[in-house]
Amino acid sequence: MKHIKIFLCILFSTTAGAVFSQALESPFIEVRGMAKIERAIKSYTINVVISEDLGYSEEKRSFDDVKNTFFDQAKAAGLDITKFKEDKLTYALTQYGVGSLYSFETANTEDVILLNKLVVDKTGTVSIFSRSVTYLPIKDFGKIIAAAFSDGKERAELIAATMGKQLGTLLTTVDYSTLNVVEEDTLYYQTKENNYYYLSLKYEVK
Secondary structure (H helix, E strand, C coil), rough: CCCHHHHHHHHHHHHHHHHHHHHHHCCCEEEEEEEEECEEEEEEEEEEEEECCCCCCCCCCCCHHHHHHHHHHEEEEEEEEEHHHEEEHHHHHHHHCCEEEEEEEEHHHHHHHHHHHHCCCCCCEEEEEEEEEEECCCCCCHHHHHHHHHHHHHHHHHHHHHHCCCCCEEEEEEEEECCCCCEEEEEEEECCCEEEEEEEEEEECC
């Protein structure tokens, strides 16, 4: 019986302390602020895989034949073939058979279109392995942070006004950024990219 009384006393004290703590906690609003990130493109990179003809016909071409034909066509189309950089290691790690991978980097969108038109080999001896974009770093990232902060504060003020209250002290700010925008960054190409910077703001209300 004595142990039961002690347990009930502890339970009452703990519960009362929790309720008292909640009563002392000020009401707050937590919102998310956001700002669009405009990123300038530095260059496009297309990785082209060239391999030997694996067909069963007697006229199947060797790797050198396929490679030379492709580069002759690229040069005739107006592409600077010195921009094709061979990457034997990536080919060895991702492909099989005799062949190689060539990376073509350019800032000219017309070069991208021309190269894409060249890679129409139905035998599969020439194909695009991947496409990526390199972005320039954002010089003044502080402006984006300020815009997101302003957006979040405006949301908080609207919510507080709806509650018939005013914003109090800013309690916490959480940065939710995931992109590396302050340094040069290379990502896989996407047809449409809307990148945003996010942060969370927590305000007291009074």
